Amino acid sequence: MFNKILIANRGEIAVRIIRACREMNIQTVAVYSEIDKEALHTQLADEAICIGPAPAKDSYLDIKKIISAAIVTGANAIHPGFGFLSENSKFAKVCEECNITFIGPTGDMMDRMGNKSKARETMVENNIPVVPGSEGAVANVEEAVKIAEEIGYPVIIKASAGGGGRGMRIANDSDELYNSYKTASAEAKSAFGDDTMYVEKYITNPRHIEFQILADNYGNTVHLGERDCSMQRRHQKVLEESPSAAITDELRKKMGEVAVKAAKAINYRNAGTVEFLLNDTGEFYFIEMNTRIQVEHPVTEMVTGIDLIKGQIQIANGDKLDYSQKDINIKGHAIELRINAENPSKGFRPSPGDISFLHMPSGKDIRVDSAIYCGYKIPPTYDSMIAKLIVFDKDRKSAIKKLNSAIGEFIVEGVDTNIDFQYELINDDSFIRGNYNTSFIEKFMER
Structure with a gap:
């Protein structure tokens, strides 16, 4: 069993993981941003290490800093929690390259299922029912509009790398879709670093x-x-x-x-x-x-x-x-x-x-x-x-x-x-x- 796990997260999920590790007699390392210095997860973990300033991109989303923290503290596994880098395939692959166990699926699995448009393609190939829409990612807004006209409005535009409701917009006609596509893709780029989008028929009141x-x-x-x-x-x-x-x-x-x-x-x-x-x-x-x-x-x-x-x-x-x-x-x-x-x-x-x-x-x-x-x-x-x-x-x-x-x-x-x-x-x-x-x-x- 792992002797030390670094939790690449904050808040209640970091606390939840620390408590599970305690019950399993596994030591824990908390990482924190400067604004989280007094956060509960830093006080409950066996060790705590600052990884940067408050903005997530400079701390909880910085792969190099998190890997460095694991190496410095001797952690041989990383639990990503949810959000932040939890569905980042690059992070999972870097952990593997550094001989640190990523507590989750492999990076390749994330690429196939964590990426929503690729997951959709995989399900179609395996005869699993999917909502009518694009077979995978769409190349641009024009392709999205063409598909929407084929399946009928309303449609929902989604970020392939999305989660937590970000990078998603509903469109009732082509004008809305043009605007929604631009807004959703920009939001996805900012939140996930990936502005790839796909389109589905919007199922009302499911x-x-x-x-x-x-x-x-x-x-x-x-x-x-x-x-x-x-x-x-x-x-x-x-x-x-x-x-x-x-x-x-x-x-x-x-x-x-x-x-x-x-x-x-x-x-x-x-x-x-x-x-x-x-x-x-x-x-x-x-x-x-x-x-x-x-x-x-x-x-x-x-x-x-x-x-x-x-x-x-x-x-x-x-x-x-x-x-x-x-x-x-x-x-x-x-x-x-x-x-x-x-x-x-x-x-x-x-x-x-x-x-x-x-x-x-x-x-x-x-x-x-x-x-x-x-x-x-x-x-x-x-x-x-x-x-x-x-x-x-x-x-x-x-x-x-x-x-x-x-x-x-x-x-x-x-x-x-x-x-x-x-x-x-x-x-x-x-x-x-x-x-x-x-x-x-x-x-x-x-x-």
Whole structure:
């Protein structure tokens, strides 16, 4: 087993990885930017090393600095978390060249699945249903318009290297597509260093369903059930739950088998997530595969009892999965809320600043993944998510009740948060009935 792992990330996911490593008796190295000097992950890790100034491009996205930090501290593995370099194939390949284990898939696997347009091509080749659209990346906006006219509007333009809702725009006609293409490609270039785009038919009001995959180096691949991620705002997930209220046992089995087939198509290894759009008639389409751990992984851990971070580390170490698909049992129901430092009444404007008072909920089957503390100064430089509130109970109705109780105890003073907004969402009649889709929040805010 690895003796020391460097975490190439920050915030709650860095803290989450450090805690898993502690339980496995693995030493940890935290990297941090100058503005993150007092961040919790730097205090919990066995070692901490500064890798540059606040801008991510000069610190958390600087491959040379992160590799240097691993070499200097003697770390023999790197966990990328999510975001930043987690789906950067060059980073994975450089780790391999430097004889440092990258805890995730290989760079080649990322190139095939992490790149959304290439993943789409791979799925088409393996007879996995995809949303109608371009076969792969489009050369320019003119080609995008031509394809859009063939499949019909509305369409969605997406960044091949995209994630987190960035580099995505919906277009209802050719004029919108011209403008959307330029905006989305520029955003993708800035966020991911890659402005390659592709086009898909925009499926109106679908459910966004994703399946968690774990695959070892010996051909063993399992799925750990689905997560319903349909509660979104501008393609950014707000709330996730498992299992989905829209999935029957029969459909779960079918979608799970397709998800495993998708992973096996490229001999995938480590943790990954196969994402689908599900329409109201039960038809589903592959949209992408995330080649990393997901923000919402805790809900899967709660309903399966499997620690996904430990699983990632064990697979990267060369261990075989010690269970097969028949051993995976989905029990109970879990829901996760993303708590952000933002002001929903002011267009969800980010709210960095000092936390003057903090109380987080606790109790049976209530979990908070966070890196904040009283007195912590939330920097303006990074994502606004400050915590994840996750609850588990015997069924969905009970989980919603527990979530209501828990969120009532979540108090953050000194900055604005979306806690009250989340409370309103989970008490909406449509959500309580499980009757929602990806357009729910947009309509909710129009009331």
